[in-house]
């Protein structure tokens with residue numbers, strides 16, 4: 001049995017993930033060294049806790065900024081922008 005898959009866009013590139021994956025997982029699939037956002041000094045930041053506590057995984061999802069990627073399920077057609 002093959003798991004259902006969905007397609008979404010990460011920084012304007014199509015990514016396919018298993019249905020039920022988080023947006024954080026999709027960003028990790030899309031980038032070899034995932035960068036979710038940049039600090040105020042420009043340092044790359046990535047998901048750390050994976051449970052909504054650290055806020056390091058914030059991205060823009062469907063035009064709404066500051067979304068915690070680890071807390072949002074990936075959906076078909078979603079548009080995600082990170083500070084790659």
Ligand code: FES
Nearest residue numbers: 048050052055070
């Ligand atoms: S990884 Fe910590 S809030 Fe998302």
